[in-house]
Structure formats: structure tokens, C-alpha cells
Amino acid sequence: MQAPIAKKIEQKLEKHGDIRIDNYYWLNDRENSEVINYLNQENEYTKAILQPTEALQTKLFEEMKARIKEDDSSVPYKLNGYWYLTEYQKGKEYPIHKRRKDSLENPDEILFDVNTMAEGHSYYQLGGISMAPNNQLVSFGVDNVSRRIYTIQIKDLTTGEILSDKIENTTGGSVWAADNKTLFYTRKDETLRAYQIWKHKLGTKQEDDILVFEEVDDTFNAFVYKSKSRDYIIIGSSSTVSDEFRYIPSNQPDAEFKIFQKRERDLEYSIEHFGDSFYIQTNKDDAFNFKLMKTSVEKTEQENWIDVIPHREETLIEGFEIFKNYLVIEERTNGLLQMNIKAWDNSTDYYLPFNEETYTANVGTNPDFDTDILRYGYTSLTTPSSVIDFNMNDKTFEIKKEQVVIGDFDKENYISERIWAEARDGEMVPISLVRRKDTPLSAETPLLLYAYGSYGYTIEPYFSSVRLSLLDRGFIYAIAHIRGGQYLGREWY
Known part of the structure; x- marks a missing residue:
């Protein structure tokens, strides 16, 4: 089957004295029968090209769905x-x-x-x-x-x-x-x-x-x-x-x-x-x-x-949460998010402990003003998403919920780490990656590398049950924390 070819209709777009030619501007008309016909052709072509993989598609879909707790x-x-x-x-x-x-x-x-x-x-x-x-x-x-x-x-x-x-x-x-x-x-x-x-x-x-x-x-x-x-x-x-x-x-x-x-x-x-x-x-x-x-x-x-809290060149303040007795500040230093807990009466000032090499933590839903319980979320490339209640008085934790992964998932079978790669201009870019313990970290190993950097939006290292279908087939999955996001602070953006 031949790939469909969208016709070209020249459209001049002028802004600030500059003229730009868009040959495919006509495709934005969602009511145009020619546009709908072309999209249908694209869909048919995609279906034809992927036809040999239909059995694998079904297998992967059922495999991914089977890990999800529906109720x-x-x-x-x-x-x-x-x-x-x-x-x-x-x-x-x-x-x-x-x-x-x-x-x-x-x-x-x-x-x-x-x-x-x-x-x-x-x-x-x-x-x-x-x-x-x-x-x-x-x-x-x-x-x-x-x-x-x-x-x-x-x-x-x-x-x-x-x-x-x-x-x-x-x-x-x-x-x-x-x-x-x-x-x-x-x-x-x-x-x-x-x-x-x-x-x-x-x-x-x-x-x-x-x-x-x-x-x-x-x-x-x-x-x-x-x-x-x-x-x-x-x-x-x-x-x-x-x-x-x-x-x-x-x-x-x-x-x-x-x-x-x-x-x-x-x-x-x-x-x-x-x-x-x-x-x-x-x-x-x-x-x-x-x-x-x-x-x-x-x-x-x-x-x-x-x-x-004065400005610090090495630490980005991402947000803060106010309670009756405590102030909680979300900070990012060297790419890792931390939570600084301060009592209003200055009786205590400490950070929540996080032990993994690369992870994601964030202040959760805390609408109650008059409480000493901080609810936060935690996940990593190997740890399913968790909701945790932390008592800011006695520093005790209670895991209220951890994402259920149905099947034979065991997070001890996987390794996550953070490495650094040198960019063309000499800047070192952090990369979070995950693999099975029995998957070699080598140039011959298949790799899916994801990256996004724009608007100061940071892509965090997070757990995905869908991703297990790649890892269990011998892939490495990696997230490059490239510039444009704020992983290494505002200057990174």
C-alpha cells in the first residue's frame, strides 16, 4: 500500500512584516470532507503497515492492562x-x-x-x-x-x-x-x-x-x-x-x-x-x-x-505549603527535590530523608490548615507511586497507598541510576535510567531514550507499569533531563 500524499495549497501568513508559506494550512479545517478523507487514508495506511505486528500489539495490550488494578x-x-x-x-x-x-x-x-x-x-x-x-x-x-x-x-x-x-x-x-x-x-x-x-x-x-x-x-x-x-x-x-x-x-x-x-x-x-x-x-x-x-x-x-528564605544559587525553590504550626518548602538541589520542614516557633528545621539515587517527590493534597500531617507523593523508576502521610511532630511515616501492580512484579528485579553525559558545549546533562538487573548496560543493549525540555517544565523520573513490557524484553529506558526544563534550577531553563 502506498503512503497517502497530502496535496499542497499555498497559504501566505504574514506577521511582523515577515511572510511565511504554509502549504498544509488547509488541513486545519476539521469540517472539510477532503481533510477527513485524507486522515482516513492515513489511518488505513498505518493499519496496513502495522498489520504484521497485530498479534504482538494484542499481546502487549493485554499484558499492560493485566497489571492495572481496575477497581x-x-x-x-x-x-x-x-x-x-x-x-x-x-x-x-x-x-x-x-x-x-x-x-x-x-x-x-x-x-x-x-x-x-x-x-x-x-x-x-x-x-x-x-x-x-x-x-x-x-x-x-x-x-x-x-x-x-x-x-x-x-x-x-x-x-x-x-x-x-x-x-x-x-x-x-x-x-x-x-x-x-x-x-x-x-x-x-x-x-x-x-x-x-x-x-x-x-x-x-x-x-x-x-x-x-x-x-x-x-x-x-x-x-x-x-x-x-x-x-x-x-x-x-x-x-x-x-x-x-x-x-x-x-x-x-x-x-x-x-x-x-x-x-x-x-x-x-x-x-x-x-x-x-x-x-x-x-x-x-x-x-x-x-x-x-x-x-x-x-x-x-x-x-x-x-x-x-533568601535566594541560593545552588537551590531552586519550587513551591511552599503553609500549615498552622509548620512551613514546608519544596526545593531542588542538583536535580533532586527535597522538602524542608520548619516550625513557625523555630523549634525545628529539617529535611525529609529520601534514599534513592534518582526519584520524584512532591507535596500532595493538603487542604487542611490545622494539622501536623504532611501528605506527599513519592515514586521512582523502580518504585510504584506512593501516597505517604508524614507526622511533622514525631517524624513518623505512614504509607497510605502504593500503586498496585498486578502480576509477578518485584521492584528488586530492577535497577535505577543516574548518569551524566557531556553535551556538545561541555555541559554535563543528567540522565535517569532503569533496567532489569540481568540486562547489561552496554552499547549493544536496546535503549528507549526520552527527553523534553521547554517552558521550564521538568520531566521527573517516575514509575510506569506499562514500561515493564519494555524492560522485561531487555530494553533500557532513560530520561535525559535536558535544558529547557528546570531539573538543575532556573538557569537550566
Whole structure:
């Protein structure tokens, strides 16, 4: 069978006085019958070329699927008096979202059975679940087209009724004010850029909603969230090199948003609230690897910011989590992520211990402000993903869940390590790799090398049960942590 050839139709695209010729611009018309016909030809060609491998494809698919636990559930987390969890049932495609009041021993309350909701739809995505402070109302977003454009609706959990409120063309997420009547949400423009923040009052039509912020600079994206303390509604607007935030008290939904710090080119920052201060992760004063600062809730402009954790050239601050008694900082040094735990009263300051040569760790879901338990995730190329609760007082660990790999998987059969390769300009690039113990590390061994570097996005060394089908056939799998990501800090990006 001959490979199909897409015809060329010259299209001139002019930008900034430069003309670019795109001969295949016509292929972006998804309603064009010629485009659909060409795509069908490509699919038929692919099927014909791969026909000799169909038996292997089936074998690999069944092998990979057999390792996956179909009936599974998330680790419950507690928020405002309820335990929340998500469950998957064997043979069903979609999750079931549920909660239990006060104790995990209490019966389930079904929030959403997405399997039922998705009936009759060829595509269905539910997201942006947001609980009102009174625990009786929940907002959620639905996309049944697969365009990442969601319609927000509201469910009354006391009656099970979906209210008449319908908010179209959103990112799906929404934030409740403290009055249990006001929702803030984000809308998209025709390019799917999030650019407007709107305010909706329960029981009203969308055309009555009030625009509270519009980002007119198309290099910025807008978003809205509630501080972990639940005291503030915060609007953010971010570009590649600049950020700007606005805020109001969550119990004053009709107040006018106040600018935290006006945007300045090359000034990046993010904010979180605790007590009488805002805490700020920022690159202010050329802190290219970021530092942590704080300022009074009354004086938020940058001239009032003071250092909490100063800038360090060898360590990238990736994020922070605030608890009533502790501050947790996510740091990356020499490519490895660490968690620094500091008591507010300065009584303790230490790092979580991680023992593997190459691994991934990240702060997990920690919505409860008043707790001494830090939940974090851990995985490596040989260790299945785990959810771990760490008591920051007595330094004890409890593995709440480790990814189940069905079959004869034994992580002791595999080796992971980190090596360094010299790039053309002399820079040493780290590579995380994994293989079976009986697979030789040699130039003759088949290798699948993956790399991605862009936008500061770091590819972490993570476990994959699918990958075992390669490793068990004598492959080495490697991830090159190339520049463009932030594996070795902001300068690596």
C-alpha cells in the first residue's frame, strides 16, 4: 500500500512584516470532507503497515492492562468536616466521587457517579469540583465535546437536585465566597486563553453575571482561587516573565479587588496567606532560583517585602505549603527535590530523608490548615507511586497507598541510576535510567531514550507499569533531563 500524499495549497501568513508559506494550512479545517478523507487514508495506511505486528500489539495490550488494578480508589483527604475520595469500579470507565462525614467509618455520600452522567455521550469530562463552605452546595464543570471548554453547574447535596444555574464557556473551575451564594469563575476567549474573571450569584442567569477582571494583554492568562486559610479570594494573571495578583476578603464578595503588586516585566511572584501576612515566592532582586518573602496584609507592595528564605544559587525553590504550626518548602538541589520542614516557633528545621539515587517527590493534597500531617507523593523508576502521610511532630511515616501492580512484579528485579553525559558545549546533562538487573548496560543493549525540555517544565523520573513490557524484553529506558526544563534550577531553563 502506498503512503497517502497530502496535496499542497499555498497559504501566505504574514506577521511582523515577515511572510511565511504554509502549504498544509488547509488541513486545519476539521469540517472539510477532503481533510477527513485524507486522515482516513492515513489511518488505513498505518493499519496496513502495522498489520504484521497485530498479534504482538494484542499481546502487549493485554499484558499492560493485566497489571492495572481496575477497581481502585484515591486516598481520602479531610476538608471542613468531611473525608473526600474518588473510586473506580471494575468494568466502568469513569470515576465515582464521594465523601463521608466526620469519620471514614461512616457511610458513603455519592457526590457524582460520572458513569451515569456520561451515558449517551461519546465524550464526557467532569472537573473543577468545588464545595461551598456550608458543605451543602457543590459546583462542577462538564465538557462533553473534548475542547476543554466547560459548562459550570451547581448541585444541591441535600436534595440531589442540579440547580438551574448554567455558566457556559469556562475553564470548569470556580471559587465560592464565604456567603455560599457567590461564585467566581474564569472564561476563555476564542483562542481558549483564560482571560476574564466573572462573579455569579446563585439563582441568577449568566447574562446577569458581573465582570470583575479582564486581562487585555494576550500574553497573560487569568485565574482565580481561594487562599488555603479561606480568608481571601485571589485573582492571578501570569505571563512567562511577569505576574500580578488581586484580592478581596472571602466574606466580602462584592468588594473591589485590590492589586497586591502591579506587574513589572521580569518580576515573577505567587502568594499565599497566613495570619497577618502574605507569603511570596518571587525572583525579586535577581533571585533567579526564587526566594520566599513575606509582607503585612495591610502593605502588600514590593517595597514592604522582607526575606524569609533568601535566594541560593545552588537551590531552586519550587513551591511552599503553609500549615498552622509548620512551613514546608519544596526545593531542588542538583536535580533532586527535597522538602524542608520548619516550625513557625523555630523549634525545628529539617529535611525529609529520601534514599534513592534518582526519584520524584512532591507535596500532595493538603487542604487542611490545622494539622501536623504532611501528605506527599513519592515514586521512582523502580518504585510504584506512593501516597505517604508524614507526622511533622514525631517524624513518623505512614504509607497510605502504593500503586498496585498486578502480576509477578518485584521492584528488586530492577535497577535505577543516574548518569551524566557531556553535551556538545561541555555541559554535563543528567540522565535517569532503569533496567532489569540481568540486562547489561552496554552499547549493544536496546535503549528507549526520552527527553523534553521547554517552558521550564521538568520531566521527573517516575514509575510506569506499562514500561515493564519494555524492560522485561531487555530494553533500557532513560530520561535525559535536558535544558529547557528546570531539573538543575532556573538557569537550566
